[in-house]
Amino acid sequence: MDSTRDITFSCPGTLYALMGQGDSRIKNEITVLVLGLDGAGKSCIVEKLAKPTKGNIVQHRATNYQVTEFAQGKRTAALWDLNGGKEERNLWRHYYLGTKGLIFVVDGTQRDRFKEAKLALDSVIEDEELQGIPCLIFCCKSDSSDFVDITEIKNIFSFEGNPNIHPFPLHFEACSTFTGDGLAEGWKWIVDEVTKTTK
Numbered sequence: 255m256d257s258t259r260d261i262t263f264s265c266p267g268t269l270y271a272l273m274g275q276g277d278s279r280i281k282n283e284i285t286v287l288v289l290g291l292d293g294a295g296k297s298c299i300v301e302k303l304a305k306p307t308k309g310n311i312v313q314h315r316a317t318n319y320q321v322t323e324f325a326q327g328k329r330t331a332a333l334w335d336l337n338g339g340k341e342e343r344n345l346w347r348h349y350y351l352g353t354k355g356l357i358f359v360v361d362g363t364q365r366d367r368f369k370e371a372k373l374a375l376d377s378v379i380e381d382e383e384l385q386g387i388p389c390l391i392f393c394c395k396s397d398s399s400d401f402v403d404i405t406e407i408k409n410i411f412s413f414e415g416n417p418n419i420h421p422f423p424l425h426f427e428a429c430s431t432f433t434g435d436g437l438a439e440g441w442k443w444i445v446d447e448v449t450k451t452t453k
């Protein structure tokens with residue numbers, strides 16, 4: 255991978271649109287948005303996902319997001335980790351175009367924020383730009399004694415009966431960035447799903 259190239263060229267948002275979707279580098283990229291409420295564990299997850307790779311890890315930081323690129327087999331994974339603060343969530347939609355997969359991170363220990371997280375996830379999934387893309391829900395902090403049972407989290411985050419949402423591949427994975435549990439399994443699922451649709 256050419257670590258010197260300007261990483262902003264892989265931007266799935268406005269810049270991507272300006273460049274056109276025929277660019278082979280972009281076509282060959284597993285561009286995944288990593289969203290979720292503030293403090294859910296997004297940045298810790300991205301760090302752990304990128305670490306085991308042997309190739310270069312290229313990082314680009316801006317005020318409200320961080321992009322991490324690394325080799326994923328013969329392709330490149332670009333993880334767009336957007337900040338999850340209340341005001342910053344309004345900016346998420348600017349990054350939807352060109353996204354091939356979504357990782358939504360839920361803090362599995364914060365039952366009192368599940369409703370807020372579900373509302374945020376609904377608004378993402380209902381967006382026209384993201385219809386049909388695979389969505390991995392990482393239920394983070396499974397190492398904690400406060401971690402809510404995954405079955406309960408699945409029930410709360412279910413999309414059944416929402417008329418605004420078309421069917422899409424969905425997978426829940428409990429994980430911990432402290433122990434590493436679930437990270438490889440969840441990552442494999444989203445890579446496989448994105449690969450199916452973007453070969």
Ligand SMILES: Nc1nc2c(ncn2[C@@H]2O[C@H](COP(=O)(O)OP(=O)(O)OP(=O)(O)O)[C@@H](O)[C@H]2O)c(=O)[nH]1
Pocket residue numbers: 290291292293294295296297298299336337338339359394395396397398429430431432433
């Ligand atoms: N117990 C536990 N804590 C974790 C785990 N992963 C992350 N944390 C903690 O959760 C806090 C928030 O993690 P971040 O990764 O910064 O959260 P974020 O989702 O990127 O938050 P924003 O950037 O504010 O949107 C930190 O204090 C981490 O130490 C985990 O697997 N288990």
Ligand SMILES: [Mg+2]
Pocket residue numbers: 296297298335336337
């Ligand atoms: Mg973060």
